[in-house]
Amino acid sequence: MKQQANLIRAGQVIEHDGRRWTVLKQQIIIPGKGNAIIQVEMRDLKTGNKSNERWRTADTVERLMTEEKEYTYSYTDGENLILMDPETFEQFPVPVGILGDAAPFLQDNMEVVVYLVEGDPVSIQLPAQVTLKIIEADPVTKGQTATSSYKPAILENGVKVMVPPFIEAGESIVVRTEDSTYVERAKG
Structure with a gap:
């Protein structure tokens, strides 16, 4: 159209x-x-x-015109993501490249939305936010103010994010999948 x-x-x-x-x-x-x-x-x-x-x-x-369909991520097989239809339990292969920069945020059993054009997958939308654990974070520098200074941290999936100075290694945080930015400290 x-x-x-x-x-x-x-x-x-x-x-x-x-x-x-x-x-x-x-x-x-x-x-x-x-x-x-x-x-x-x-x-x-x-x-x-x-x-x-x-x-x-x-x-x-x-x-x-695109059609939206929900799938559950099962596993990666070489160059394909294997997704499962939650209604029929059929497996559906999708090229890994469709994910682009969001690939590291894909987690087991994650619900994703696949956009299809004439039955062909064209893009995948992950949930807007995911919770991940920090494996490495720089120590707080004395005199650093909490208002505007962020420090680098590495997540369990290998992605580097900027976090507030009070966040330490071992904590879980919520991250926006669209642009890899810190949202908040994970609750619970």
Whole structure:
């Protein structure tokens, strides 16, 4: 279905130059002179290559309709994630590359949403937040204020995050999967 370029949003799947792309980021740029343009960062669904495109806001693009389906992550088998349909218990292979930067946050038995275009998986959405344990954190530097200074810490999945100075190794924290940022100390 055709839509104006200024309506493109992250997560949508569009067709451009005869190929299917999933939109990663979009930004409207308003230059000092002239009309506004929309800059879109997108990933080719077949090759995984990223590309940046610019359109005038009045241009139209072909948006592909996606179907959402919930699955449970079972395990990784080489280059594929094996997901299970919670209703039929059938296994469904999905390429690992679809996860992109969110791959380290995938956990056993995690509920995920798979977006499909004509039955083909195009992207996976993980839960917005996950709880992980810190395995390594820098010690607090004396005189450091708690207001704006964060320190680096390494999570059990190997991801480096910035945490407040009162967080120590061994504690569990809640992390946003979208951008690997600290949310809060885990409760309980």
